Amino acid sequence: NQMSKPVLSDLFAFSGRRNRQSYFLVGLAQFAVLIASSIIAFVGMVCVDDGFDILGFALILSVAPAILVTIVSSWAIGSQRVRDFGHSGVWILVCVLPYIGWLFALALYFIPSSKGTNKYGASCIE
Numbered sequence: 001n002q003m004s005k006p007v008l009s010d011l012f013a014f015s016g017r018r019n020r021q022s023y024f025l026v027g028l029a030q031f032a033v034l035i036a037s038s039i040i041a042f043v044g045m046v047c048v049d050d051g052f053d054i055l056g057f058a059l060i061l062s063v064a065p066a067i068l069v070t071i072v073s074s075w076a077i078g079s080q081r082v083r084d085f086g087h088s089g090v091w092i093l094v095c096v097l098p099y100i101g102w103l104f105a106l107a108l109y110f111i112p113s114s115k116g117t118n119k120y121g122a123s124c125i126e
Contacts, residue, residue, distance in 0.1 A: 010080070011073045014089060017121050018080035019113045026077050030070050037063040037070075078105075083120035084113045 007025045010016055018026075044059030079089025094104040113123055 005080075010076070012076050014076050014079050015083075015120075016080050017084040017113070017118075017123060018077055019084055019123070020081075020109060020111075023077060023081045023084075024109060026073075030074060033066055033070050037066045078108065081108050083118075084123070085111050086114040086118045086120070 005016065005018055005022055007022055007029070010018075011026070041060050041063045044056045044063075047053075047056030047059060049056075075092060078092035078095065082091045083089050095101045097104075116123060
């Protein structure tokens with residue numbers, strides 16, 4: 001199977017389509033960034049507790065851009081994924097709803113792509 005787009009392509013584009021495989025692989029990359037950011041922030045907190053305040057605060061603040069970039073990227077690729085099965089990218093906002101949001105986020109990994117071309121573009125998977 002060919003992916004609808006390369007994994008690291010259009011990470012901040014709120015247009016186009018992204019199939020399940022590409023969505024999953026981007027999710028893994030984002031998870032790795034968040035784990036690394038968490039480790040750096042934890043080391044920063046330990047430094048603050050040990051009296052290395054400036055170093056600790058610098059480490060903690062250094063992860064903020066990575067987290068912000070990951071959040072914006074996740075909204076963009078989520079909207080691409082929703083478009084891949086034929087709905088408006090605005091549907092990704094369902095993820096912020098209590099209780100059903102996490103179910104919808106999980107469903108994004110299982111809902112199949114619409115075949116061929118939909119109103120959001122062509123699919124590479126036929």
